[in-house]
Amino acid sequence: MVHDDGVTTAEEPARRRGRRPAGEDTKTALLEAARAVFAESGYDGATVRTIAGRAGVDPAMVNHWFGGKEGLFAKAVLHVPFDLNEVVETVTAGGPDKLGENIVRTFLTRWDGAGGESFVALIRSVTTKPEAMQTLRTILVNRIFTDVVRTADSDRPELRAGLGATQMIGLGMARYVARIDPVASADIETLVAAVAPNLQRYLTGELDLPG
Template sequence: MTTVKPTPPAKRRGRRPAGQDTRTALLEAARAVFGESGFEGATVRTIATRAGVDAAMVNHWFGGKEGLFAQAVLELPFDPRDLIGELLDGDLDDLGRRVVRVFLTRWDQTGADTFKALVRSVAGHDQAAQALREFFLNHIFGKLSAKINADNAEFRATLCASQLIGMGMIRYVAKFEPLASTDIETMVQAVAPNLQRYLTGSLD
């Protein structure tokens, strides 16, 4: 007599195990959803669904939406010290060109999800506004101005930040054409002269 073995139950699909891959999936999904909806508009359920995990995993790994936002968006995706070294490596007269090229290249490569999430969350989340200020003013343009010993360093830093944030808004958030799809070198040629004046030129 042949014994028929029972068929094992099918494994559930669509959910990731509660391991490091779950955490990574949540971070990636959170950057995308915060970028689309901002902090107030994003929900834990939407992020978890995008990541393919149970919503309870957000609390398990991050303690809630606030903690997830802090990990996914407020933490810089690269070391600002490395960025400053890269920007200052070359002729000072070409600094504006390097700034535009480096930022657009990095943002294009990453899909600008962190930038979009920060910008969309500024109005409803004080930490997002503080993160933008610290990144552009303290970490980047404030240090650049100090390195090149420019006068009106704080004013120059805010002018530079307005140029980069405005460019990022139009290219990645509002997606105005043709600027949104213009190649990087064309953008460098168009934007860098104004940024160079903010950095080293006369503001009179």
């Protein structure tokens, strides 16, 4: 058992002599095991139990740190610069009216911090590997956007989640992949001001759908 040390957080170095490493070391071990098992067995064939066993870690840690198998794949294989279980909490913390602003700011801060090339690698990966695309779709829409939209109690949550995804994928493509100026070089707050109201409309506003 590793998670008996309830106070060890992900940020704490947590290197103690004579006992199993916790915190970052366990996370790293899980990520390495995940990369190996996903490569060997594919996404569908890999199980959290196998990955955790390979890392010598309690399977519950996968949920604790990565929000399950999808989050582990996102982090280990797609190198998404956030954990699923914390990103939804972060962007919903300001309530429904701040969703647009919080999502745009969090997205840009994390990807800018990770280096734009990791977003390029993500797009290259999902456009060449159908399995990676399917997993990203599940993560982005079913896990992140749908969970987020549900906190706002809006109508048509699936459509709103998909529309939100169009804006954020396009923002990432323009800033990091196509490097379209001035979107590529603008400071984060300029883009938050420009983009957040549009994302907010998708998530909680009037969609004026026909029929």
